[in-house]
Amino acid sequence: RAAGPNAQNVEAGDEITIIEAGSNGEGISNSYMKAHLVAGETHTYDSFVNSGRFLTITADSIDLTTTPATATVTITLQPLCNNDADCDDGNYCNGIESCKADGICQSAGNPCDSGYLCFEESDSCSLIAGDATVAITTDNYPGEISWDILRNSDQEIALSSPKYSSANTEYPLSTVDLVAGEYAFTISDSYGDGICCSVGTGSYTLTSNENVIAEGGEYGFGEVKYFTIGSDPTLLPTRNPTPNPTTISPTSSPTPAPTPVPTS
Numbered sequence: 001r002a003a004g005p006n007a008q009n010v011e012a013g014d015e016i017t018i019i020e021a022g023s024n025g026e027g028i029s030n031s032y033m034k035a036h037l038v039a040g041e042t043h044t045y046d047s048f049v050n051s052g053r054f055l056t057i058t059a060d061s062i063d064l065t066t067t068p069a070t071a072t073v074t075i076t077l078q079p080l081c082n083n084d085a086d087c088d089d090g091n092y093c094n095g096i097e098s099c100k101a102d103g104i105c106q107s108a109g110n111p112c113d114s115g116y117l118c119f120e121e122s123d124s125c126s127l128i129a130g131d132a133t134v135a136i137t138t139d140n141y142p143g144e145i146s147w148d149i150l151r152n153s154d155q156e157i158a159l160s161s162p163k164y165s166s167a168n169t170e171y172p173l174s175t176v177d178l179v180a181g182e183y184a185f186t187i188s189d190s191y192g193d194g195i196c197c198s199v200g201t202g203s204y205t206l207t208s209n210e211n212v213i214a215e216g217g218e219y220g221f222g223e224v225k226y227f228t229i230g231s232d233p234t235l236l237p238t239r240n241p242t243p244n245p246t247t248i249s250p251t252s253s254p255t256p257a258p259t260p261v262p263t264s
Helices: none
Strands: 014-023 031-037 042-045 055-063 070-077 097-098 105-107 116-119 124-137 145-151 154-158 174-179 181-189 201-208 211-216 223-227
Touching: 031 042, 031 055, 116 174, 124 145, 124 154, 124 181, 124 223, 145 174, 154 174, 174 181, 174 223, 201 223, 211 223
Parallel strands: none
Antiparallel strands: 014 031, 042 055, 055 070, 097 105, 116 124, 124 174, 124 201, 145 154, 145 181, 181 223, 201 211
C-alpha cells in the first residue's frame, strides 16, 4: 500500500496508464482513461480512430528502481491487407476474415447461433445453460480486490474482475453466460484483510439465474466457492473444508441392572 500523504491513492499505482484525448490530441479537449496496465498486459482498440484496424498497446516491462520509474511499451497498428490470407488470424470465434477493397480486414463475426457460446480451443459452439453475476461493493482499498470464475472442465477463465479504483463504492454488476458444468468462483484480497470489516464495509454477492449462490466479505486473503450450472444452479461443498468441532452427544443414563429376585 502507499504510505504518507498518498496513502489513499490507489488509482493505477505503479502501472502504465493509457489516456485518450479528444480532438485527435490537438487543442483543448476532454480526455478519458482507457486502461492501466501491469507488465505483460495488453490493451486493444478494435478500430483505431475509426480506421477499422486494430491497435494494440502492450506493457513489456516496468522498472520501479529508476527515478522517475520507467516503462517499455510496444504499440502495433494492424497493417493494410492485400488479400484474404493477410486477414486470417487463425481464430474460429470471430468468423471468417476477408480483405476489403480499401485494404481493411473485415470479420464475418461470431459463427455461433443465438443462445450458444463459442469455444476457441475446440472450434465449437455450446448451448448456454445459465449465467453468473458478481456484485462488488469495495472497501477503503479497492485496488486489492480481484476475482474470477473458472470453468473446471478446461480450466479456462469465464469471467474476471475489472480493476477497482473507487473506495466504498457499489460497482456495476459483472455478468457472463455459461454452459452446463462445474465452476469455481475465487475472490482474493492482496493485503489479506478481505473487504469487510476492518477497513470499510465491502461485500460480494454471486448469483446465478437470480438465485444467490454465495456472498460475504470477511475472507482474509481469499476464498473459493464451487457451483454448478445446469437445470438449477447449485453451490457445491467447499473443497477440503475445515472440519467443524465435533459435537459430542450427551451420554444416555445407564440402564440399571435388574434387581435379582431373592431365592426362597
